[in-house]
Amino acid sequence: MDNIKVKNSNLELNPNLSTDCVIFGFDFEKLNILLIDRGIGAESNDSNRLALPGNLIYDNENLEMAASRVLNELTELKDIYLEQVGAFGDPDRISKESDQEWLKSIRAKPEARVITVAYYSLVKMDDYAPHASSFAKSADWYAVNDIKLLAFDHYEILQAALRKLKEKIRIQPLGFNLLPEKFTLGQLHKLYEAILDKSLDKRNFRRKILKLDILTNLDEKQVGVPHKPSQFFMFNEVNYKKLSETGFDNFGF
Amino acid sequence: MDNIKVKNSNLELNPNLSTDCVIFGFDFEKLNILLIDRGIGAESNDSNRLALPGNLIYDNENLEMAASRVLNELTELKDIYLEQVGAFGDPDRISKESDQEWLKSIRAKPEARVITVAYYSLVKMDDYAPHASSFAKSADWYAVNDIKLLAFDHYEILQAALRKLKEKIRIQPLGFNLLPEKFTLGQLHKLYEAILDKSLDKRNFRRKILKLDILTNLDEKQVGVPHKPSQFFMFNEVNYKKLSETGFDNFGF
DNA sequence: TTGCAAAGTGTTATTTTTACACTAAGGTTA
DNA sequence: TAACCTTAGTGTAAAAATAACACTTTGCAA
Numbered sequence: 001m002d003n004i005k006v007k008n009s010n011l012e013l014n015p016n017l018s019t020d021c022v023i024f025g026f027d028f029e030k031l032n033i034l035l036i037d038r039g040i041g042a043e044s045n046d047s048n049r050l051a052l053p054g055n056l057i058y059d060n061e062n063l064e065m066a067a068s069r070v071l072n073e074l075t076e077l078k079d080i081y082l083e084q085v086g087a088f089g090d091p092d093r094i095s096k097e098s099d100q101e102w103l104k105s106i107r108a109k110p111e112a113r114v115i116t117v118a119y120y121s122l123v124k125m126d127d128y129a130p131h132a133s134s135f136a137k138s139a140d141w142y143a144v145n146d147i148k149l150l151a152f153d154h155y156e157i158l159q160a161a162l163r164k165l166k167e168k169i170r171i172q173p174l175g176f177n178l179l180p181e182k183f184t185l186g187q188l189h190k191l192y193e194a195i196l197d198k199s200l201d202k203r204n205f206r207r208k209i210l211k212l213d214i215l216t217n218l219d220e221k222q223v224g225v226p227h228k229p230s231q232f233f234m235f236n237e238v239n240y241k242k243l244s245e246t247g248f249d250n251f252g253f
Numbered sequence: 254m255d256n257i258k259v260k261n262s263n264l265e266l267n268p269n270l271s272t273d274c275v276i277f278g279f280d281f282e283k284l285n286i287l288l289i290d291r292g293i294g295a296e297s298n299d300s301n302r303l304a305l306p307g308n309l310i311y312d313n314e315n316l317e318m319a320a321s322r323v324l325n326e327l328t329e330l331k332d333i334y335l336e337q338v339g340a341f342g343d344p345d346r347i348s349k350e351s352d353q354e355w356l357k358s359i360r361a362k363p364e365a366r367v368i369t370v371a372y373y374s375l376v377k378m379d380d381y382a383p384h385a386s387s388f389a390k391s392a393d394w395y396a397v398n399d400i401k402l403l404a405f406d407h408y409e410i411l412q413a414a415l416r417k418l419k420e421k422i423r424i425q426p427l428g429f430n431l432l433p434e435k436f437t438l439g440q441l442h443k444l445y446e447a448i449l450d451k452s453l454d455k456r457n458f459r460r461k462i463l464k465l466d467i468l469t470n471l472d473e474k475q476v477g478v479p480h481k482p483s484q485f486f487m488f489n490e491v492n493y494k495k496l497s498e499t500g501f502d503n504f505g506f
Numbered sequence: 507t508t509g510c511a512a513a514g515t516g517t518t519a520t521t522t523t524t525a526c527a528c529t530a531a532g533g534t535t536a
Numbered sequence: 537t538a539a540c541c542t543t544a545g546t547g548t549a550a551a552a553a554t555a556a557c558a559c560t561t562t563g564c565a566a
Contacts, residue, residue, distance in 0.1 A: 016270060089310075201526085203545085203546070224532090226534060226541075227531070227542040229544080456515070456557085477564085479511065481514075484513085
């Protein structure tokens with residue numbers, strides 16, 4: 001780690017290339033996203049203050065490394081699942097006045113044309129405690145569904161990431177990166193509903209997810225819940241990984 | 254068009270940003286790709302001579318415009334279907350010796366770090382007659398399955414484009430951009446087999462594709478073929494477009 | 507006239523999907 | 537302590553989709 005930082009700091013940040021991270025987390029209720037507050041604009045409810053965490057890319061970094069670095073600087077998490085969303089490069093994507101104002105405060109060449117390569121990542125919310133970082137005065141989780149506006153073209157990037165995530169869930173198992181080690185089928189069910197943004201029949205969901213053979217029943221019950229306690233499950237890492245690689249043709253909720 | 258060219262020529266090509274096009278065509282037998290021959294390397298069968306058409310991006314261009322410009326310079330085709338494959342940006346993606354040699358002959362800063370944004374496009378092969386262009390001494394169609402090696406990281410880009418195309422065919426109708434106006438069900442069948450790289454049951458394919466309600470039977474037969482002549486079909490543009498937008502959940506061959 | 511090559515056509519068994527409602531367990535409350 | 541609330545957990549039947557499979561037709565060529 002330290003080696004890499006030293007190496008990077010000796011090299012130039014490329015003024016034309018940046019990366020932005022769409023960091024998803026799940027709180028057992030809804031899908032959340034980690035955003036930084038740029039701390040400009042008067043209203044505290046001005047969503048334009050919020051932006052995806054991101055930064056310029058060093059010339060010796062590959063794209064995923066750069067995204068991983070941004071994620072790590074912000075959350076101190078390592079080895080996090082990352083998936084490329086795509087490149088976003090409209091010539092005027094950073095030229096809005098409020099965006100330029102902010103860029104001037106943090107960048108050497110705020111007017112340079114920048115294309116950004118966006119990645120989305122899935123993290124366990126418990127693993128992250130919000131705190132500041134080099135490029136963010138503050139960072140926090142926000143419910144995805146509450147976000148209506150973001151800095152730059154970040155709202156568009158978020159929507160693209162959501163689309164990708166929804167596609168992904170159709171052909172690969174999902175949850176390993178978003179849920180704690182032990183979880184209930186109800187929680188997994190809620191996660192799928194949150195990502196797909198629609199309700200799924202409980203019995204059909206259970207039958208289908210169990211047939212995938214990626215879950216291990218821990219024979220351990222919830223305690224202290226004011227209703228029938230649920231069984232805990234964990235992912236069978238071997239089968240989960242196998243299925244991630246092969247994918248499945250039909251998981252068409 | 255001319256306006257755009259003039260505007261572009263007044264602006265700088267950004268030395269850090271390029272676009273590459275994976276241009277697919279179908280010859281009723283197999284999937285083909287349009288590649289340029291860099292004309293270096295001794296052996297004529299040295300696939301390393303071949304590269305995806307691509308170029309640096311002007312600072313006032315958005316990414317799709319740039320890809321569209323490259324495609325248009327090469328083929329003189331306009332309004333072609335383009336889909337982003339993603340960004341490719343390993344720091345050493347252009348540093349291979351033979352690649353550097355070529356870059357020196359065509360670029361001002363051959364050593365600059367370049368990330369490329371790749372697009373794939375689907376074109377009717379008949380609409381294109383191979384010819385040279387500003388960035389290509391020669392260009393020709395090659396069978397996708399024969400390609401084992403390309404310049405830079407272009408082979409990797411091709412594979413990523415193929416993956417995307419295969420995913421796409423599962424959820425959207427396809428063929429409009431690859432087939433002539435009139436075509437037979439056999440040709441459409443072969444197209445699907447070529448893209449998915451596996452054989453599909455004839456009767457099941459026909460039933461499924463007809464159920465989509467995107468085809469119009471022209472009540473017109475092939476003539477001069479040494480076997481039972483086939484009916485010609487065309488796409489029903491309205492239904493095709495509608496289905497492109499909604500997509501379908503299951504077309505899981 | 508025979509042969510060849512691709513077109514065109516249905517049925518059946520299997521699998522997958524969808525829709526749907528009640529009982530069980532534990533804590534909370536009146 | 538009984539009634540209540542909340543989530544867990546369970547099965548079936550109808551409908552739809554998929555998969556597997558073989559023979560006849562048409563036109564030209566030999």
